[in-house]
Amino acid sequence: MKYLHLIWAALFRRKARTLLTLVSIIAAFLLFGMLDSVNAAFHAGSQSALGAQRLVTSSRYSIIQPLPLALASRIAAVPGVEKVGHANWFGGYYQEPKNVVFSYAISPEYLDLYPEIRLPAAQRKVFDATQTGAVVGRVLARRYGWKIGDQIPLNSSIFPMKNGSKAWPMDIVGIFDVSKDAANGLDQALFFHWKYFNEANAFGSGSVGWYIEKLANPAQADRVAQRIDALSANSPNETKTQTEQAFQASFVKQIGNIGLIVGAIMGAVFFTLILLTGNTMAQGVRERTSELAVLKTLGFSSRSVLAMVLAESVLLLLIGGLIGLGIAAVLGPAVTRGSGGLVNLPALPPSTWVDGIAVMVVIGVLVGTLPAWRAMRLNIVDALTGR
């Protein structure tokens, strides 16, 4: 620590070059912060522990193909199924198509299947009794300034009403919070009655998007899933049942292997960064040959000279990297707010900070090693005479 001012001075010996290098490091880690947090957000949903206690039954062929309502009672009779509910994707938006609302038409049991949705009992009662009632997550309510008692038109990009209108009137009767272990985005969801959806939509009735089953015992998930799928075997509506975790993971995979894309982009960015900072460090040490020789003359050990050069390169990466991640942490939520939810950049999760700092240290050590080694091996007499 008492060498810090020496390391600092060495780092900023060539201010312009160091600042340019810093800008590149900041840019690289800003990108890393954004991409990695998006990636983490995509995977967070499939990692909820509650998701292992529920099964999702969807059409075997495509998650957008509907299932018959008649399946509900048969699934309920399967041993190991404690409770069953169902939902449809509504494809909702508010006022303009860019204001996407994650909206679902749900059966009455649905809310009981999701203990992570915290809706006050009184509001629940009103919801159950109101045909056009809707409950919304607190984040969503705040975004559009919705309050209990408001009537809003919610448009569907898929389903017109029987009267030809695409704007479905809904009454906000409840605002819910979500528990910490809820899947990402649940606090931005809107739920309304499947009954209303079923009776009012122009495309016909009796179809269900997917079923949700609560397991009596999560350890029996595989066996129960097989039994449920056996109900529809060889029918035109064959099903595929899996845990909610697995369902979300496969959903993410359909969008594309985001982890791989992030990895490829960051690999290229960091590779360039290594060349750049490596060059900065090598040049910096070469220019300081005689200064390093003087330190050794004064009695600084070869090892401490090595440590100082390594520390310098790690410090360079940490300064730039932390600024980059810091900007990403501020920018993500700001963009999300500014775009009204169209672009949903999550706040930086702790895992991104941890991964980012690890990458900074690794790159710092990587690019510092060769110059540090040179500095350590430096022969004082040769260096002092410029040989």
Place this chain on the structure above:
Amino acid sequence: MNATLSELKPSAAPLIEIRELSKAYVRGKQKVEVLHHIDLDVAEGDFLALMGPSGSGKTTLLNLIGGLDTPSGGSITVGGKRIDRMKAGELARWRAANVGFIFQFYNLMPMLSAQRNVELPLLLTKLSRSERRQRAAIALKLVGLEDRASHKPAELSGGQQQRVAIARAIVSDPALLVCDEPTGDLDRESAEEVLGLLRLLNREHGKTIIMVTHDPKAAEFAHHVLHLDKGTLVEQATA
């Protein structure tokens, strides 16, 4: 003056004892012998000037005495320690505790203030930050630059930079100062100042000084002048 000097001198062994010292550099297949079987004693409290033509081996000899380089043959004993037998790490610690270095081109850290430059050797000690600061301030005061403590080397004249370098060399209170052409890059006036300072350190603070110089005027400040020619010593007394 002579009385104080003899009081400083120890009755027993000299501070530096050099026996049969040789140094050869190997360049590719060629082996160049730079120093040949040198014998030399330097008493504690002595002020020795080392002169000789360019390439005669003065810097090489000085670097060996200061523990910056290791000999090819012979022995160097300083303060009873065989420094020619020390490993690199041990030698570094020995230098830090026993030798102050002054170079022709000052060799200060350009990014650090005068104060911070002088503090450098103290980073290797257990002294606290405030003690380090205090000692560096005293050393700067001794060389007459207390009012330049916060200046960077580039903001100082050559003579002032060399005085900062002297402050750095003495701040950890080593017994021995080795100076390689300390006035080689200075005008007459600054040179006189620096030499006066070395004389003061020798007389008042008992530092043993070995100084390489090309300048006969500078050599006059020393008690003895040694001449080195093609790697061999020729002793001469000062006028």
